[in-house]
Amino acid sequence: xxxxxxxxxxxxxxxxxxxxxxxxxxxxxxxxxxxxxxxxxxxxxxxxxxxxxxxxxxxxxxxxxxxxxxxxxxxxxxxxxxxxxxxxxxxxxxxxxxxxxxxxxxxxxxxxxxxxxxxxxxxxxxxxxxxxxxxxxxxxxxxxxxxxxxxxxxxxxxxxxxxxxxxxxxxxxxxxxxxxxxxxxxxxxxxxxxxxxxxxxxxxxxxxxxxxxxxxxxxxxxxxxxxxxxxxxxxxxxxxxxxxxxxxxxxxxxxxxxxxxxxxxxxxxxxxxxxxxxxxxxxxxxxxxxxxxxxxxxxxxxxxxxxxxxxxxxxxxxxxxxxxxxxxxxxxxxxxxxxxxxxxxxxxxxxxxxxxxxxxxxxxxxxxxxxxxxxxxxxxxxxxxxxxxxxxxxxxxxxxxxxxxxxxxxxxxxxxxxxxxxxxxxxxxxxxxxxxxxxxxxxxxxxxxxxxxxxxxxxxxxxxxxxxxxxxxxxxxxxxxxxxxxxxxxxxxxxxxxx
Numbered sequence: 001x002x003x004x005x006x007x008x009x010x011x012x013x014x015x016x017x018x019x020x021x022x023x024x025x026x027x028x029x030x031x032x033x034x035x036x037x038x039x040x041x042x043x044x045x046x047x048x049x050x051x052x053x054x055x056x057x058x059x060x061x062x063x064x065x066x067x068x069x070x071x072x073x074x075x076x077x078x079x080x081x082x083x084x085x086x087x088x089x090x091x092x093x094x095x096x097x098x099x100x101x102x103x104x105x106x107x108x109x110x111x112x113x114x115x116x117x118x119x120x121x122x123x124x125x126x127x128x129x130x131x132x133x134x135x136x137x138x139x140x141x142x143x144x145x146x147x148x149x150x151x152x153x154x155x156x157x158x159x160x161x162x163x164x165x166x167x168x169x170x171x172x173x174x175x176x177x178x179x180x181x182x183x184x185x186x187x188x189x190x191x192x193x194x195x196x197x198x199x200x201x202x203x204x205x206x207x208x209x210x211x212x213x214x215x216x217x218x219x220x221x222x223x224x225x226x227x228x229x230x231x232x233x234x235x236x237x238x239x240x241x242x243x244x245x246x247x248x249x250x251x252x253x254x255x256x257x258x259x260x261x262x263x264x265x266x267x268x269x270x271x272x273x274x275x276x277x278x279x280x281x282x283x284x285x286x287x288x289x290x291x292x293x294x295x296x297x298x299x300x301x302x303x304x305x306x307x308x309x310x311x312x313x314x315x316x317x318x319x320x321x322x323x324x325x326x327x328x329x330x331x332x333x334x335x336x337x338x339x340x341x342x343x344x345x346x347x348x349x350x351x352x353x354x355x356x357x358x359x360x361x362x363x364x365x366x367x368x369x370x371x372x373x374x375x376x377x378x379x380x381x382x383x384x385x386x387x388x389x390x391x392x393x394x395x396x397x398x399x400x401x402x403x404x405x406x407x408x409x410x411x412x413x414x415x416x417x418x419x420x421x422x423x424x425x426x427x428x429x430x431x432x433x434x435x436x437x438x439x440x441x442x443x444x445x446x447x448x449x450x451x452x453x454x455x456x457x458x459x460x461x462x463x464x465x466x467x468x469x470x471x472x473x474x475x476x477x478x479x480x481x482x483x484x485x486x487x488x489x490x491x492x493x494x495x496x497x498x499x
Contacts, residue, residue, distance in 0.1 A: 026079070026102040026176065027086045029095040030200045032120065036094070036127040043090040048446040050087050053080075056100050056451060059442045060112065062374070063342035064453045066436065070108040079106060093447035094120045098177060098200050100449060105179040110431065111439050111454040113179040121196045130204045130226035131195040133235060134159075137480035138187035143167045145212075146191070146243055146480055149235035150224045153210065155243075156481050160219065161211035163202075173201055181467060185430035188403045244482050246308045253290035258496045261299035261395070263290055265320060268312025268408045276353060284319050291323045291393055301396040301495050304416075307426065307487070311407025315361070318385045321415060324393040328384035329419050331411045334459040335380045337365075337438065339372035343455040346440035380456070397422025398495070400487055401470060402478060403430045407437070411460075413470040418461035425494075426476050426487050429469035433460040 044052070057080050060067050068076065083103060091099075094116075101114040125131065134153055137146035143159040159167050171190070174197040180186040190197060202208075207225045214220060227235065251266035265287065269277045294302065302324065314331050321329060337343075347365045354362065361382070372378045399422055401413050406429075414433040416422045438456035443449070459465050474494065476487045 024082050024086050025173070026083055026106075027099055028201065029091065029098050030120075030124075031203045032092065032094050032124060033127055033129070036120070036124040036129065037092055038094060038119075038123070041092050041094060043092050044096065044446055045090055046088050049091060049096055050084055052096070052444040052446045052449070053084055053087060053100065053103070055444050056103065056114070059342050059451055060104065060107075060453055063338070063340040063440060063442065063455060064107075064109075064112060064436075065336070065338045065377075065455055065457050067107055067112070069436075071106060076106065079103065093449055094123075096447055097449055100444075100451075101179075102176050104451065105177060108181055109436050109454060110180050110185060111435070111437050111452065113452050115441070115450040115452055117177070117196065117200075118193070121199070124199070125229045128228050129199075130206075130228055131232070132198055132208070132224070133227045133232055134210070134224060136191055136194050138171070138191055139480060141168055141171065141183065141187075143171070144480060147239075149227070149232055149239050150222070152222050153212065153224060154215065156215055158213040159210055160213050163209050164211075170198075170201075174198060177201070181432055181435075182430075184403070184469075185432075188430040243480070244484055244486075246305075248308070248310070251286060253286070253293065255294070255297050255299065256303070257492060259298060259300040260303055260492060260495055261290075261294035261297070261301065262303045262305065263287075263294075263320075264305040265309075265316075267310050268314075268316035268412075270316075278313065278315065278350075278354070278359075280315050280319075283316050287319050287323070291391075294393065295391070299393075299395055301398065302393060302422075303398050303400060303488070303491060303495075304412075304422070305400045305488070306405050306409040306412055307400050307402040308404040309406065309409035311409050311411075311431075313408060314411065317408055317412045321412070321421065322385060322388045323391075324395075324397050325385075325387040325419065325421050326392070327419065328386050329415055329421075329461070330382055330384050331415055331461065332382075332458050333461050333463040334465075335382070335438075335456060336377050337368065337380045337456045338375075338377050339369050340374050340455070342442040342453070343440045344369040346442065396495070398474075398491055399424050400426050400491065401429050401472065402427045402487070405429045405470075406431045410435075410470055411458075414460040414462075417470060417473065423473040424470055425474045425491050426472050427478055428471050428475075431469060432467050433470050434458065434465045434467065 097116050104112050104114050133149040135147040137144045145155050145157045162170050175186045177197050177200050178186055178189050180189055207223050210222050210224050212220055249266055249271055250264050252264040254262050256262045270279055347362055351362045368378050399413055399416050410429045410431045410433055413424050417424050435458055436454035437458050439452045440455050441450050441452050476490050478487055
């Protein structure tokens with residue numbers, strides 16, 4: 001759990017904001033210029049803010065499978081009272097968002113959050129907002145420089161302090177805006193969003209002072225100027241030392257050395273069709289064509305790469321597993337769902353979006369919600385998925401995972417490990433294999449902010465409820481500053497018998 005900490009008040013913040021910080025650290029809002037607000041966005045009165053805040057808490061209590069599993073109801077009530085009392089000034093929804101998100105994140109569940117933080121950040125950056133030009137690698141509570149576009153700040157150096165405050169203090173403060181289950185997943189999420197959370201906490205000073213432990217072990221201070229998007233892009237063109245990374249949207253299928261087939265399916269949703277991200281037709285066609293090609297090419301092994309994968313739904317991942325499964329499977333041993341008006345309404349909206357297309361799961365949810373009184377739970381029983389007949393991939397299966405494999409990507413790894421369909425290779429996932437998930441959403445009445453919550457408790461196929469990630473069968477240490485694909489190269493060596 002993340003303790004409350006007093007926060008550093010920068011002179012650039014207004015007196016009003018400073019007063020809010022003194023009242024409660026969760027009431028801090030970033031400095032958002034008018035041009036970074038959404039079109040037509042108006043400030044909400046304190047009365048409207050409190051109405052939305054009450055709706056946020058009521059909706060989480062109603063819809064969340066177990067809001068108080070990590071924080072007691074008494075602790076949440078006390079936090080609500082403190083924060084509600086501090087909502088005494090008008091705020092735009094883009095500002096209130098950060099306050100409400102900290103409240104949702106207080107429960108230490110990754111799938112409970114207020115959506116939209118990164119939309120606000122995107123508008124801020126597009127309007128000329130400045131950000132840190134240093135990107136971190138967070139390991140065991142320490143911050144290292146993964147990528148740097150600041151003069152004299154080198155990749156691999158440790159950030160010991162920022163503006164005189166210890167990095168460990170900054171990690172605790174910044175994590176208060178991040179929905180996460182434990183410090184491990186908090187660290188992995190913060191690596192991608194550090195600049196956003198720093199802005200939410202500290203505003204946008206012209207520069208910060210980083211205390212660095214150099215590669216020679218010596219400490220020194222460096223003044224680092226924050227950069228606009230244009231300045232950062234220019235700095236990237238002239239810098240060296242970028243780390244190896246995989247693309248978010250990569251969907252790739254190819255043959256590699258030694259007869260190994262490589263499949264990187266990409267996200268388990270259709271980001272290509274944002275108007276309906278859950279339509280699977282194009283994705284299934286890609287998967288079927290990939291496996292048919294692998295078989296024609298005589299692939300002896302399959303590498304399924306789900307590293308740096310944000311997840312999605314099993315309607316996308318099950319068709320992959322069907323190609324090599326040797327028995328019927330499903331993604332859980334226990335799947336309990338809490339019935340609530342919020343979850344029922346969210347499911348109804350998904351059905352309306354689907355129209356005439358196949359959405360059997362949502363229809364079954366609708367039946368169960370109708371039969372189950374609000375506040376009670378029901379067992380959601382999905383049929384086992386059967387392997388494909390007559391064209392099963394017979395080679396060895398290896399699944400590459402890392403700390404950035406999230407949500408349904410973790411579920412895929414757990415299925416394959418628990419059923420013995422293949423071997424898991426790489427790092428332990430930071431996201432959990434048994435989790436609170438199956439997210440739904442509701443909307444706050446005045447701000448229009450969208451709140452996501454987990455309606456279900458899902459236990460991995462093995463029946464192990466422990467709140468841990470998928471632990472690889474073959475562990476490969478992945479250096480945070482690698483410039484090439486270390487894990488894939490090591491796995492190819494294992495397959496070829498070189499390692």
